[in-house]
Amino acid sequence: MAKKEYAFYPGCSSQTKASSSNYLVSVNSMCKTLDIKLTQIPDWNCCGASIGYAEGGELPRHVLNARNFALAEQHLSGQDVVATCAACWLGARETKERLGASAQLLADTNEALKEAGLSYKGEAEIRHMVEVLIEDLGYEELAKPVVKPLAGLKIAGYVGCQTNRPFGIAGESFENPKYLDKLIETVGAEAVPYDQKVTCCGGALAFSEPEKSQKQIRDIVESAYDHGADMIVTPCPLCQANVEIYQGEVNKRFGTKFNIPVAYYSQLLTVAYGGSAKDAALDGQVIRPTKLEELASKK
Amino acid sequence: MSEANTQAVEKYRNNFLKEVEERVEEGEWVKMCMQCGVCSGSCPFGPHWAHPPQEIFMMIRAGKRDEVLTSDSMWMCTSCYNCIVRCPRKLPITHIMHGLANYAHRLGLAPKGQPTREFGKMFWNNLVATGRVNELKLSLSLYFKDGFSQGIKNAMAMKDVGLGMLKAKRLNPFELFSPHGCKDRKGIHAMLKKAREIEDRRKHLTS
Known part of the structure; x- marks a missing residue:
């Protein structure tokens, strides 16, 4: 039996050949080493994300999230719901909090859920994978399986917004959260201090307002370079995508020459735990993380 | 102008604050703002707001209904939550x-062609179709929103990004024909239809 079991909410971007499919592959490898069993919530749906409010309003968004909770309660009773995507976690937690605070909203939600043959009781807790790692296992436990310390690798831990605000990780400050730096150090790499750790990448507005968002991305990447980072690491799929894939566009717009790899914490842990580049899905990076690849291929 | 808007104007007359309190998500908090401006100074897109949040709150209290609801300001929100965690009154x-953006959108007052309004609508319709987001279709609907030839231009301008994603196996051309999605789409559509009905009834947004 696995050490820990969770009802898993992977989210749309994690699906095969979607924009954070490499995140899911590396999470699976990391969890295998840590003996964490993730069982996907059957037939889970989208959380509505941060941009769903325009057309989705209030209740329809909460109903989307409540459907996932109801399915988790029905099929994976007693297990915490764990999300890997920052927006999924945030959207789901927000719904859980709102429904917990308003009997009216809860009744309305259940009236709508009935149309899909479901009901929500309010049992399941909603957690982020990072919370599971830090709170349920702890840094010491996470350091034990390290067989290949990532010595010499300088990393800018980019926390961004949605795993940090408004809920955040318990005990962390909003302005300078340390958990990602600690994870980086746990696997033997160096966490470089830099001043754009919690700067917004533009989020969904990277699509609708590219000019404004790319200035954000420029500031983040520039600061990482200025402080000597070899690569950027993040817990959020949208941060990862925005900060990585638009570097070419940022270069065109601002005349910069950025080309810095952006990976997930789970890819770092996977490599440090002895996983191959394939286990860590490093082939999913648009900008090659060469130093991490070299470490992964080292015997 | 929608009928729902005419009815709202009739009902609330000069009391826009009351309208916001009753019909906008979390609107009952607006009167708590003490005008310190930390929200406006903390916003990553702050310089791009015609009226930053603090100003919007005062405008609501001053009854500037048209100016607020037709503004593109709220659409500058990137959902970074800096304002929430820094607000001394925890608004x-x-x-x-x-909530304001959604209300203005539903009343038909939000600026036409506002890119985030359009993208938000595309996003919602995209996810509702199968219960999960189809990233390829979402990108294409964004590129082609202003017609075919503009779409080709947009797609060509972004081809390096697209090819990079394709090479990294994070973009699947076949998503166009056999997309991911939920099994119980019927149930999802029915529950969302019901949710919209209830919300419209509660917020008097019958269209």
Whole structure:
């Protein structure tokens, strides 16, 4: 039996050949080493994300999230719901909090859920994978399986917004959260201090307002370079995508020459735990993380 | 102008604050703002707001209904939540901005062609179709929103990004024909239809 079991909410971007499919592959490898069993919530749906409010309003968004909770309660009773995507976690937690605070909203939600043959009781807790790692296992436990310390690798831990605000990780400050730096150090790499750790990448507005968002991305990447980072690491799929894939566009717009790899914490842990580049899905990076690849291929 | 808008104007007359309190998500918090301006100074897109949040709150109290609801300001919100965590009075500012944007959108007052309004609508319709987001279709609908030839231009301008994603196996051309999605789409559509009905009834947004 696995050490820990969770009802898993992977989210749309994690699906095969979607924009954070490499995140899911590396999470699976990391969890295998840590003996964490993730069982996907059957037939889970989208959380509505941060941009769903325009057309989705209030209740329809909460109903989307409540459907996932109801399915988790029905099929994976007693297990915490764990999300890997920052927006999924945030959207789901927000719904859980709102429904917990308003009997009216809860009744309305259940009236709508009935149309899909479901009901929500309010049992399941909603957690982020990072919370599971830090709170349920702890840094010491996470350091034990390290067989290949990532010595010499300088990393800018980019926390961004949605795993940090408004809920955040318990005990962390909003302005300078340390958990990602600690994870980086746990696997033997160096966490470089830099001043754009919690700067917004533009989020969904990277699509609708590219000019404004790319200035954000420029500031983040520039600061990482200025402080000597070899690569950027993040817990959020949208941060990862925005900060990585638009570097070419940022270069065109601002005349910069950025080309810095952006990976997930789970890819770092996977490599440090002895996983191959394939286990860590490093082939999913648009900008090659060469130093991490070299470490992964080292015997 | 929608009928729902005419009815709202009739009902609330000069009391826009009351309208916001009753019909906008978390609107009952607006009167708590003490005008310190930390929200406006903390916003990553702050310089791009015609009226930053603090100003919007005062405008609501001053009854500037048209100016607020037709503004593109709220659409500048990136959902970074800086304003929420820094507000000394703990106002849920991000949610109020989303709520105002949604209300203006539903009343037909939000600026036409506002890119985030359009993208938000595309996003919602995209996810509702199968219960999960189809990233390829979402990108294409964004590129081609202003017609075919503009779409080709947009797609060509972004081809390096697209090819990079394709090479990294994070973009699947076949998503166009056999997309991911939920099994119980019927149930999802029925529950969302019901949710919209209830919300419209509660917020008097019958269209």
